[in-house]
Amino acid sequence: AQKVTQAQTEISVVEKEDVTLDCVYETRDTTYYLFWYKQPPSGELVFLIRRNSFDEQNEISGRYSWNFQKSTSSFNFTITASQVVDSAVYFCARAGISGGSNYKLTFGKGTLLTVNP
Amino acid sequence: GAVVSQHPSRVICKSGTSVKIECRSLDFQATTMFWYRQFPKQSLMLMATSNEGSKATYEQGVEKDKFLINHASLTLSTLTVTSAHPEDSSFYICSARVKDYSTFGPGTRLTVT
Numbered sequence: 001a002q003k004v005t006q007a008q009t010e011i012s013v014v015e016k017e018d019v020t021l022d023c024v025y026e027t028r029d030t031t032y033y034l035f036w037y038k039q040p041p042s043g044e045l046v047f048l049i050r051r052n053s054f055d056e057q058n059e060i061s062g063r064y065s066w067n068f069q070k071s072t073s074s075f076n077f078t079i080t081a082s083q084v085v086d087s088a089v090y091f092c093a094r095a096g097i098s099g100g101s102n103y104k105l106t107f108g109k110g111t112l113l114t115v116n117p
Numbered sequence: 118g119a120v121v122s123q124h125p126s127r128v129i130c131k132s133g134t135s136v137k138i139e140c141r142s143l144d145f146q147a148t149t150m151f152w153y154r155q156f157p158k159q160s161l162m163l164m165a166t167s168n169e170g171s172k173a174t175y176e177q178g179v180e181k182d183k184f185l186i187n188h189a190s191l192t193l194s195t196l197t198v199t200s201a202h203p204e205d206s207s208f209y210i211c212s213a214r215v216k217d218y219s220t221f222g223p224g225t226r227l228t229v230t
Contacts, residue, residue: 033217033218037221043155043208043223043224043226044221044223044224045161045210045221045224047220047221050218091160091161095219097217103149103214103217103218103219104151104163104166105151105153105161105163105212105219106163107160107161107162108160109159109160110160
């Protein structure tokens with residue numbers, strides 16, 4: 001199986017701290033997508049980012065930034081100046097594009113982020 | 118655009134009964150939909166791929182006779198949990214393929230008593 005590993009099960013920070021969530025993936029696909037989703041207690045998945053395997057540029061969106069390193073198969077997610085509302089479970093996922101992969105997502109086990117006031 | 122809805126959002130049923138969950142693409146046509154299951158404090162696991170007009174493809178370990186999937190139209194896929202048992206209690210989430218990505222529904226929380 002092509003796994004997605006999120007080694008951090010739980011992280012607890014104090015508001016305004018920066019926090020990085022790690023994600024390492026395995027893939028046999030030549031082209032693939034990587035994703036980050038946020039899942040608040042309500043359960044609904046909130047899409048954060050999708051990155052194509054061809055595009056290794058880092059991305060910043062407000063307080064969120066992503067570091068894609070193909071050489072180490074990592075796609076880490078950093079929240080700067082964390083806020084209480086950032087508390088949630090964050091999932092990293094990958095989807096193959098080629099052949100029969102058909103955009104099925106494989107998720108990591110998730111990282112529970114708690115931001116304390 | 119590309120909104121997916123699920124109905125019901127929550128359902129409680131008695132052991133031994135069957136329950137149907139609907140997944141609809143509201144503003145687009147979806148030839149392919151996916152069903153995921155998430156047990157408490159665990160990750161999402163793909164159960165099956167639902168293809169309009171053909172049989173669903175189930176992931177290894179998922180009982181196709183227990184989890185019946187019907188994708189009869191381009192906007193609706195249904196998952197029926199037959200003879201539900203307490204161990205089937207879970208959060209069921211569908212997603213629909215939109216061009217080159219998938220968009221997720223809000224999920225259905227099933228509790229079997």
